[in-house]
Amino acid sequence: MRHAQSPDRQVERPAAAAEGDQPPLHSFPGMLDRLGYGCLVLSETKKVLKWNATARVILSGYGSQVNNADGLSGALRSLIANVPCHLNPGSFAWIVVRSSGDRPVVINERGLFAADNTIVVALLDRETKSAPNPQTLQRMFGLTGAETHLAVRLAKGYTPLEIAESCALSRTTIRTQLASLFAKTETRRQAELVTLLARVSVLP
Known part of the structure; x- marks a missing residue:
């Protein structure tokens, strides 16, 4: 199972801006x-x-x-x-x-x-993992909370099996959510879905 990344290596969406940091939406x-x-x-x-x-x-x-x-x-x-x-x-x-x-x-x-x-x-x-904004995913594709959580974890590099084990969900549940993700995002394969999620990461 994939181990959680240490905080100083994981880059998602830094919440706090320090002196010199640029406004995240306008630069x-x-x-x-x-x-x-x-x-x-x-x-x-x-x-x-x-x-x-x-x-x-x-x-x-x-x-x-x-x-x-x-x-x-x-x-x-x-x-x-x-x-x-x-x-x-x-x-x-x-x-x-x-x-x-x-x-x-x-x-x-x-x-x-x-x-x-x-x-x-x-x-x-090369060790950092970015992920799209969950609210943006829900607005764009009409995802449920569970589907959004799955999409974000996939974008971070986790496999469906790892997600199922870490969230105490059955493989059937994850497969059902993944099938719904494919339908709502109009993708057919996991690699295609992850590529789309990476492109969406640029959005606020």
Whole structure:
């Protein structure tokens, strides 16, 4: 059975915003938040100016003080230490955080992204799991509470058997709920359903 993720590794929908966090519904960093990606805006000298809540969660493993710009800047330096990367003014780069102990991978987008010469960095932690907003799922597809719970757990990577065991439900009940999910979302297979749920995760 899948073990529950520790709080510092699980990225769903950070509830509390700290200084520098962007409003979750009205910004590019907020959209990345809902998808489980961190976002940093750096100055030309690579000091963190703005960030979202997911960035704080991801960088918490690389610094003890990540609730302010200086702490986040230090954690970012620790993350990319000894990693070849080019964070040029106006650029947009992805930093993929891999397994513990492995060096991250830095991937640069081509072209100018920020006209004010700031540097935008998106953080992707391969261990994080994002999930769609339950209320949004219910509004879009008319799901029941049980169906919504099943959909969210599937989006987080749990199998139907794991969900049945953790919720003390029979396999027949889970199969019935899954069949209803397929019908309401107009999908035919679990992989297709999970792909749809991942796309819906961008919505507030």
